[in-house]
Amino acid sequence: MINFYLVLLSVLPLGATIPANTKHGSRFEVFKNGTFFIKNVQLQDRGQYLCTAHNRFGSDRMVITLAVQTEAPRIQPPKTPELSIYLGKTVAFDCLASGKPPAQISWILPDRTFVRDPGTIHTVLSPMSLLQNGTLRIHSANFSSKGDYKCIASNAAGADTVTYQLHVAALPPSISEEVQDTVIIQPDRSMYAHCSAKGEPVSLRNRRYQMGRKDEGDYTCHATNKLGKDERKLSVKLGSNAPQIGLKSQSLVKVKLGESVKLSCQATGEPKPRITWISPHTDVIPPLSDKYRVVDDGTLILKKVTLADEGKYACVARNSAGDDIKNMIVEAELQEPYINGVRGKTTAKLLAVSYQTALLDCRVEGKPEPKVWWLTPYGHSLTPPYLGGRFQVHQNGSLELRGVRKTDAGRYKCFAKNHLGELLEALSQLTPPDQV
Ligand SMILES: *[C@@H]1O[C@H](CO)[C@@H](O)[C@H](O)[C@H]1NC(C)=O
Numbered sequence: 151m152i153n154f155y156l157v158l159l160s161v162l163p164l165g166a167t168i169p170a171n172t173k174h175g176s177r178f179e180v181f182k183n184g185t186f187f188i189k190n191v192q193l194q195d196r197g198q199y200l201c202t203a204h205n206r207f208g209s210d211r212m213v214i215t216l217a218v219q220t221e222a223p224r225i226q227p228p229k230t231p232e233l234s235i236y237l238g239k240t241v242a243f244d245c246l247a248s249g250k251p252p253a254q255i256s257w258i259l260p261d262r263t264f265v266r267d268p269g270t271i272h273t274v275l276s277p278m279s280l281l282q283n284g285t286l287r288i289h290s291a292n293f294s295s296k297g298d299y300k301c302i303a304s305n306a307a308g309a310d311t312v313t314y315q316l317h318v319a320a321l322p323p324s325i326s327e328e329v330q331d332t333v334i335i336q337p338d339r340s341m342y343a344h345c346s347a348k349g350e351p352v353s354l355r356n357r358r359y360q361m362g363r364k365d366e367g368d369y370t371c372h373a374t375n376k377l378g379k380d381e382r383k384l385s386v387k388l389g390s391n392a393p394q395i396g397l398k399s400q401s402l403v404k405v406k407l408g409e410s411v412k413l414s415c416q417a418t419g420e421p422k423p424r425i426t427w428i429s430p431h432t433d434v435i436p437p438l439s440d441k442y443r444v445v446d447d448g449t450l451i452l453k454k455v456t457l458a459d460e461g462k463y464a465c466v467a468r469n470s471a472g473d474d475i476k477n478m479i480v481e482a483e484l485q486e487p488y489i490n491g492v493r494g495k496t497t498a499k500l501l502a503v504s505y506q507t508a509l510l511d512c513r514v515e516g517k518p519e520p521k522v523w524w525l526t527p528y529g530h531s532l533t534p535p536y537l538g539g540r541f542q543v544h545q546n547g548s549l550e551l552r553g554v555r556k557t558d559a560g561r562y563k564c565f566a567k568n569h570l571g572e573l574l575e576a577l578s579q580l581t582p583p584d585q586v
C-alpha cells in the first residue's frame with residue numbers, strides 16, 4: 151500500500167497537502183493512482199509541486215515545475231487612426247485584440263469616461279454604445295464628440311492600447327439664392343426676399359422680409375457657422391406706380407352702323423403708361439388706319455362701324471411697373487337695312503361699254519345682317535353668291551355682268567331685308583352700249 155501526497159510548494163498556501171483520492175477546492179484533485187489534476191489552469195497556478203509517496207519501507211518524492219504560458223494582448227492596428235466626419239454622421243472604432251487569456255476591452259472617452267460594459271453609454275457626449283466585439287460606435291457626432299478615444303485591451307499578461315483621434319467637420323455656409331443686387335417693389339405691394347443656406351451647421355439671420363412702403367434700403371442676409379460665413383446683399387428700391395385704368399365699369403358701347411365711336415381708356419401711372427388697343431380678332435390696332443385712330447390720351451376712334459367691327463376691344467396700359475387692362479364690348483344697334491351708305495331710295499345710272507364688264511354695287515348694311523338679292527329686267531332673282539353664265543353676285547352684294555350686250559339693258563333692282571324692314575332700293579339703270 152502506497153500513500154501519495156501532493157505538496158504544493160509555492161502556489162497553494164504553504165504546506166497545503168492534498169492526499170490521494172481527495173479534492174482541494176473546485177479546481178484541484180489528486181486521483182487514487184497519484185495523478186494530480188488541475189482544471190481550468192490559471193496564471194497563478196504556475197510554480198513547483200512536490201509529490202511524495204511512502205509506505206512502511208520508506209518514501210520517495212518528486213518535484214514538478216508548472217509553467218503557465220500566456221500571451222499579452224495585441225490590438226489590430228487601425229487603418230485610419232485619425233478620422234474626420236461630418237456633423238450628425240455615425241462612426242465606429244474597432245478594437246479587435248488577440249491574447250491569452252482573451253483580453254478584456256475597455257475604452258477611455260475624450261471626457262475621460264471609462265467604459266467597460268457593452269451597451270449604451272451615458273455621457274455628456276453625443277450618443278454612443280460599446281458593442282460586444284469591442285467596437286465603439288458614435289451615433290450622431292456633434293462638436294462634443296471630437297477628441298481622443300483610447301481602447302485598452304488587457305489580460306493577466308499585459309495590456310495594449312490604440313488611440314483614435316476624431317475630428318468633427320462641418321461645411322462652410324453658402325447661400326443658395328442667386329445674386330440679385332436690386333429689387334424694385336411696388337409701393338403698395340409686399341415682397342419676400344428669400345435667403346436659404348447650405349452648410350453644417352448653419353445659422354441664418356434675416357431669413358425673410360416682408361417689404362412695405364417705407365422699407366427701401368439695403369438688406370443683408372448672413373449665414374454663419376464655425377467654418378465660415380456667407381452673405382447676400384440686396385438693395386430694395388421703391389418702384390414706380392403700376393398703371394391703373396379708370397372707369398372700368400363702362401364696358402358695353404352701343405353704336406349706330408356707319409357711325410364712328412370713341413372708346414376711352416384713361417390710365418394713371420408713373421411713368422406714364424403706354425396704351426395699346428387689341429381688336430376683337432386679337433390684333434394690335436395700329437395708331438392710324440382707314441378704320442382706326444388712337445388719340446394721344448389713349449382714346450380709340452372706330453370709324454364707320456360695320457357689323458364686322460362688333461366684339462371685345464381691350465385697352466392695355468403698360469409701364470415698367472406693370473400693366474392694367476380694360477375690356478369694352480362694341481355692339482351695333484339694331485338697324486333696318488340700308489344700301490350703299492344711304493337711307494332711302496337710290497337710283498344709279500350706269501353706262502356700259504360693249505363686251506366689257508359692268509359692276510353694279512349693292513353694299514348693304516343693317517342689323518341683324520340683311521339678306522340681299524338682285525332682280526334682273528327679265529325677272530330673274532339672283533342671291534349671292536351667284537355665278538351663272540355672264541352674271542355673278544359677289545358676297546359684298548355687287549352684281550357683275552361680263553361681256554355686256556344690248557339686250558342686257560334695263561332696270562336691275564337690289565333688295566335687302568332683315569326682320570326690321572325690307573328695302574327696295576338701288577335701282578340701277580343699265581344703258582345699252584349701242585346708245586353711247
Ligand atoms: C490515473 O487515474 C486517472 C483517472 O482514473 C487516469 O485518467 C490516469 O490515466 C491514471 N494515470 C496512470 C499513470 O495510470
Ligand SMILES: *[C@@H]1O[C@H](CO)[C@@H](O)[C@H](O)[C@H]1NC(C)=O
Nearest residue numbers: 274275276277292293294295
Ligand atoms: C452633443 O450632443 C449631446 C447629446 O445629444 C449634447 O448634450 C451636447 O450638448 C451636444 N454638444 C454640442 C456642442 O452640440
Ligand SMILES: *[C@@H]1O[C@H](CO)[C@@H](O)[C@H](O)[C@H]1NC(C)=O
Nearest residue numbers: 244245246281282283284285
Ligand atoms: C463588431 O460588431 C459590429 C456589429 O455587430 C460590426 O459591424 C463590426 O464590423 C464588428 N467589428 C469587428 C472588428 O468585427
Ligand SMILES: *[C@@H]1O[C@H](CO)[C@@H](O)[C@H](O)[C@H]1NC(C)=O
Nearest residue numbers: 511512513544545546547548
Ligand atoms: C365687291 O367684290 C368684288 C369682287 O371681289 C369687287 O370687284 C368689287 O369692287 C366689290 N365692291 C365693293 C363696293 O366693294
